[in-house]
Amino acid sequence: MYVAVKGGEAAILATHDLIAEARRGNEAVPELSVAQIREQMGLACARVMNEGSLYDADLAALALKQAQGDAIEAAFLMRAYRTTLPRFGSSEPVDTAQMAIRRRVSATYKDLPGGQVLGPTYDYTHRLFDFALMEEEPRRAPSPLAGEGRGEGSRDAADALLAKPANESDQCAPSSAPLGHLLPQGEKERAPLDTTMPRVPDILGAEGLMEAEEPPEGDPRPFDLTREPVSFPADRDVRLQAMARGDEGFMLGLGYSVQRGYGNSHPFVGEVRVGEVSVAFVPEELGFAVDLGEITLTECQMVNQFNGTKDVPPQFTRGYGLAFGHAERKAMSMSLVDRALKAREFGEAAEYPAQQDEFVLYHSDNVEAAGFVEHLKLPHYVDFQGELELIRRIRREREQRLARETQETQVQETQAQETQDTLPEAAE
Template sequence: MYVAVKGGEAAILATHDLVAEARRGDAAVPELAVAQIREQMGLACARVMNEGSLYDPDLAALALKQAQGDAIEAAFLMRAYRTTLPRFGSTEPVDTAKMAIRRRVSATYKDLPGGQVLGPTYDYTHRLFDFALMDDEPQRDPSSAPTGHLLPQGEKDRAPLDAFMPRVPDILGAEGLMEAEVPPEGDPRPFDLTREPIAFPADRDVRLQAMARGDEGFMLGLGYSVQRGFGNTHPFVGEIRVGEVSVEFVPEELGFAVDLGEITLTECQMVNQFAGSKEVPPQFTRGYGLSFGHSERKAMSMSLVDRALKSREFGEATEYPAQQDEFVLYHSDNVEAAGFVEHLKLPHYVDFQGELELIRRIRREREQRLARENEPLPEAAE
């Protein structure tokens, strides 16, 4: 470490006080409470939970406060804490078909069974500053808020949602137009990349895990790349749904599932065309994304890259970065990437001195060689 810095360990410890001072900011401004961050910065908390691989809105809010809003540092805090937690087992697979819908849209069917539910979204805002937010907001009655459910003209906004909301890929699958997804033979326990090293080529369960906790910006860039320049994909959003699902766990001593509670999830299923092959008829294929909290951009990006990574399975050429599982999985982890980049700030005195001496020696040799080349030739003897 920086032992040569004036003050040594005391100087390093003093940086902790400076961080706390910078984090607090102007003492005249009221301090943010963790509950305020959790309730009013829910999208940021969702990102931290995803990239930190831990669903806990309170801890995500605390991590954001402690990290001054730095999402990567907050995710690092979440992962570090996660390693201290005991593991009791694996929960049952969540059933997103039974999700308590908060938002649900599809770009493939206008008259979707169950209807389109706009819910809370920035999609229809004007991206203009609301300067009223700089003042204290008036209290609103939550019961007066509309649902955003698309209804026939004249009906009230707060009509109850349909209990039956089939997923779009399931509708296409009923016609045999969507690729079937079945568990691997024997339905083995999914790979756990937090406990085992990744090997390539990676199976889909590994890929989905890595992307679920991958950096949102990196995943967004890869998803963008498959639609232009480095890909030829232009899929349809089969469905995006946001809502709450039950998490169940089967204790060994009981032998039956116990409901642990509900978590908020965002699910995206992209619909892609596939021309078929000798073995497979023309059909639609899917890209899948599932993320904690309300995080549509992450789920959409993940589903785009998921389909790109399935190219080998369909006999397609793998020519682009988003189709290379080694490139995607190794570089999508922002905590690991940040550590590798930021380690350059640590002392490299010996390494640099070695390179410095090398450059000096090369320059001396070059100057000597040029000097010899520029020496006048001796006069010829008469």
């Protein structure tokens, strides 16, 4: 991040006290704990982990608290801390096909092996305020799909619910079912999931209808853009790394542009899956994989039509997105742009922003972008004085030039008038 600071030390130190005061806010309001942010703002923590390139929900929550909810500042904190960590090596590739699913949907097959698992999602909410959440200990309001009451978005319904004594037998007890997963009334347990949930692109691949995913020749170690300079055109592993830590809003905008016609793409969501996967590491002294634990990932694979070429038959191509935590919007946007960036590989014209790897990689990094934009508010006194003197000199030269031109014009007009006055005398 580009930063240049010059200023009074006392004034700068005073801003730290003001930050702490602004961060705390009204002391009559209970302070948020890191645990509360981690557990109740999981989607925000996931974004910070992605853009900060570090999987640690506790640190992501701390970063959000320290940054007053500013996701970009929080990501900057995560990246700064990440540079202090020792690196022991690279883990084994995670196997998302063996993911412990908490959510899995497909827009290509209605009945697919393992079924659709709605899981926790806002897709089926009405985007109306749930005023019950304004209480310190809100109780879950009945879903409007359950058939009783006005449900979500009705302040009267929320007030009526909160007005009930806590010992009433008809109060809404929290359900263990994830949001968006409807269970029969009275049932509290989650329905068991199928243990076999193949990825949709793998199903298409078994029929020979999906482009094959093959590692580069020799299966080299993936490029690390945090340690090596990027060159263009960039390979796919570099592009995927950059997009995985890129700004979600920027990636969303590029993905939207692809759908609006600024890219040769006709996507279907082959599958979005969210869940836990095991991470394994092979220590040099042991020589075999050791399970380090589980992390939550979101994976999206977009399916796109490809008409084929002389050497390649018509088939589906894929765009791939993978993100820390529950981050569907990020993974979907990433998969859209991934496919757009593969345009040259399929002999397609690369004429739009989402198809230009240099444009995408250099402008998706919000920490770098924020640093370069925000450094403009820091002292630039010498630079400005130079431009100020330049503008003044140009104005003086302009005024002098205009004065000379005005004087020359007046002289020419005077001479022309004198010439015109002498013409009648010559005629006589």
